[in-house]
Amino acid sequence: xxxxxxxxxxxxxxxxxxxxxxxxxxxxxxxxxxxxxxxxxxxxxxxxxxxxxxxxxxxxxxxxxxxxxxxxxxxxxxxxxxxxxxxxxxxxxxxxxxxxxxxxxxxxxxxxxxxxxxxxxxxxxxxxxxxxxxxxxxxxxxxxxxxxxxxxxxxxxxxxxxxxxxxxxxxxxxxxxxxxxxxxxxxxxxxxxxxxxxxxxxxxxxxxxxxxxxxxxxxxxxxxxxxxxxxxxxxxxxxxxxxxxxxxxxxxxxxxxxxxxxxxxxxxxxxxxxxxxxxxxxxxxxxxxxxxxxxxxxxxxxxxxxxxxxxxxxxxxxxxxxxxxxxxxxxxxxxxxxxxxxxxxxxxxxxxxxxxxxxxxxxxxxxxxxxxxxxxxxxxxxxxxxxxxx
Numbered sequence: 001x002x003x004x005x006x007x008x009x010x011x012x013x014x015x016x017x018x019x020x021x022x023x024x025x026x027x028x029x030x031x032x033x034x035x036x037x038x039x040x041x042x043x044x045x046x047x048x049x050x051x052x053x054x055x056x057x058x059x060x061x062x063x064x065x066x067x068x069x070x071x072x073x074x075x076x077x078x079x080x081x082x083x084x085x086x087x088x089x090x091x092x093x094x095x096x097x098x099x100x101x102x103x104x105x106x107x108x109x110x111x112x113x114x115x116x117x118x119x120x121x122x123x124x125x126x127x128x129x130x131x132x133x134x135x136x137x138x139x140x141x142x143x144x145x146x147x148x149x150x151x152x153x154x155x156x157x158x159x160x161x162x163x164x165x166x167x168x169x170x171x172x173x174x175x176x177x178x179x180x181x182x183x184x185x186x187x188x189x190x191x192x193x194x195x196x197x198x199x200x201x202x203x204x205x206x207x208x209x210x211x212x213x214x215x216x217x218x219x220x221x222x223x224x225x226x227x228x229x230x231x232x233x234x235x236x237x238x239x240x241x242x243x244x245x246x247x248x249x250x251x252x253x254x255x256x257x258x259x260x261x262x263x264x265x266x267x268x269x270x271x272x273x274x275x276x277x278x279x280x281x282x283x284x285x286x287x288x289x290x291x292x293x294x295x296x297x298x299x300x301x302x303x304x305x306x307x308x309x310x311x312x313x314x315x316x317x318x319x320x321x322x323x324x325x326x327x328x329x330x331x332x333x334x335x336x337x338x339x340x341x342x343x344x345x346x347x348x349x350x351x352x353x354x355x356x357x358x359x360x361x362x363x364x365x366x367x368x369x370x371x372x373x374x375x376x377x378x379x380x381x382x383x384x385x386x387x388x389x390x
Contacts, residue, residue, distance in 0.1 A: 044384035045329050045338045046309065046316060048365055050349035054378035055118035061095050062108035062123075063087060067368030067376055068153070069140025070356040077121060078114045078358065078366050080376055081140040081150055087374075110137050111148065111167070116360070118378070124167035125150075131169050132159050132176040139191065139206070139257075140356075143219065144198035151191040152176075153209045158188035160205060162219075173203070173222040182211040182235035185224045193257035193269065193305075197281065204266060204281075208255025212237060214268055214283070228283035230270065242273050244293040249273055257305045257356075261314055261332070269319075271301035276319065289335040291319055291328055305356045308332070310363045310381075322353040322370065349377070 055078075058064075066083040073079060084107030094101030110125030127133040134152025141149040147170065148163045158178040162171035179187030190209025197204065201219040207227075213235040215227035229235030229252050236251040254272030261267065265286065266279045274293050278286040291302040304322040308314035316338075317330040325344035330337050343350055352373035358366045363381030 046363070046365075047382045047385045048341070048379035049382050051378040051380050052348045053118070055114050055120075055376065058108055059120055061103065061105045063091055063105045064108055064374050064376070066370040066374060067355060068136075068138040068370065069150070070358045070366055070368040070376065071140050071142050072358040072360045072366060073142045073146070076116050076360045076362070078116075078360070078376070078378075079111065079140060079142060079148070080114075080368055081111050081125070081137045082108065082368075082374075083137050084108060084110060085135065091374075111140075111150070113165075122166065128169060131161055131172045132157075133161070134159065139194040141194045141196060143196035144201075147196075149194050149196065149203070151194050151205065153190050153192045156190075156210075158191065158210075160188065160191050160194065160203070171220075171222055173205075173217050178210050182207075182213045182229065182237050183227075185215075185227065188215070192255065193259075195258055195260045195266075197260060199264075200281075202281075204258055204260065206255045206258045206268060208252065208271075211235065212252040212255060214255065214258065214266070214279070226283060228279075230277060232279060232283045232285040244274075248275065248288070248290075252277075254301055256301075256303065259306045259308065261308060262312075263314075267306050267317070269303040269306055271303050274302045276303050276306060276317075287335060289330065289337075291321060291337070292324060295324060304354065307357050307359055310359050310361055318357055318359065318365070320354045320357045320367070322351075322355050325351045325354055327354065327357060327365070327367070346373075349379075351377075 064082045065086040067080050069081045071079050087107055092105050095104050096106035109123035112123045113121040115121050134157055136154040138153035139151035146165045148165055150161045152159050156178045157176055158174040159176055160173040163169055174188035178189040188207050189211035191205045191207045193206035195204045196219050203217045203219045205215050207213050207215045213227050213229050216225040230250055240249055252270045256271040257269040259267045264281055268277045270277055275288050275290045277288045302321040302323050303319055305320040307318050309316035317332045319328040326340040326342040328340045351369050353369055353371040354367055355370035356368040365379040368376045
């Protein structure tokens with residue numbers, strides 16, 4: 001079964017700015033095109049308020065580069081990995097010189113753990129013995145044993161690294177150089193997103209900056225298990241161009257993220273085709289949905305990252321769209337798009353390339369920005385709103 005959603009008419013309900021103790025409350029943009037029932041019958045949707053004081057000032061004159069990955073661990077601590085070598089000279093000024101020539105600034109360590117109050121708990125990362133540290137850090141995941149997984153997505157690299165939570169190296173999957181193609185099982189080609197199954201200790205990797213696949217390894221040994229492309233088929237590296245007016249392509253391109261739900265479904269971002277494909281853990285295709293299929297043809301697609309709401313059923317799917325600078329809310333059971341919030345900009349509550357998103361046990365939303373955004377923000381969960389009727 002496939003579901004392809006195109007959007008047209010938008011009722012603008014939100015981006016209402018209400019200043020209260022420095023916070024900005026945001027509602028949602030409700031889209032009512034191509035739906036079979038009135039908006040008022042479509043249930044409740046999450047509501048958030050931006051926290052302008054989270055995180056607290058970073059220590060030691062640190063600044064962030066591209067925020068590639070973000071995850072919330074079982075202790076509700078927020079972890080990020082960022083690309084410090086993407087900071088410009090004006091952003092670091094002379095603080096990183098030896099000796100420093102200004103008081104500010106210098107790149108923060110690549111991996112940072114924050115507590116709920118926004119304090120830095122620890123920070124580590126960088127080259128070391130026994131492994132190849134990436135030049136472009138990207139994905140991040142904390143597994144069921146509190147191990148930290150990091151991917152390297154660009155510059156022709158193809159390694160995934162596993163560390164203890166305090167930065168002790170454990171395992172490398174793949175090599176620093178990229179593999180040959182999407183059916184090369186001995187190497188990777190631009191791994192982006194990552195998730196570990198707590199039941200099987202299998203590592204699922206969105207191997208999608210050079211390759212076009214999901215690939216699975218053993219989380220303890222790094223041994224290859226299986227891989228697949230779009231619709232669970234054999235990956236195909238033949239050139240193609242996405243056309244929203246044509247049938248959806250039978251191959252992936254720009255496989256950017258993945259997330260494993262508590263009921264064992266794997267949600268995979270095929271960013272260049274503006275879609276999310278859903279699979280069983282063995283690669284069996286289940287369903288797919290598109291986000292704004294006619295937009296972002298000249299950019300990087302609309303499905304940058306995906307995560308779930310905090311309730312036990314994981315009712316809502318949150319999709320980060322770094323082209324339109326929105327987070328979309330989907331009803332996970334039937335993939336209906338319920339609304340979105342967000343807009344572009346550098347002000348508090350706005351985004352430049354919203355790239356990764358995480359949710360804590362209280363429902364609070366944490367958003368990392370890449371490219372010119374280079375920050376992480378917290379949006380406090382304020383319950384649910386009933387959408388306005390037509």
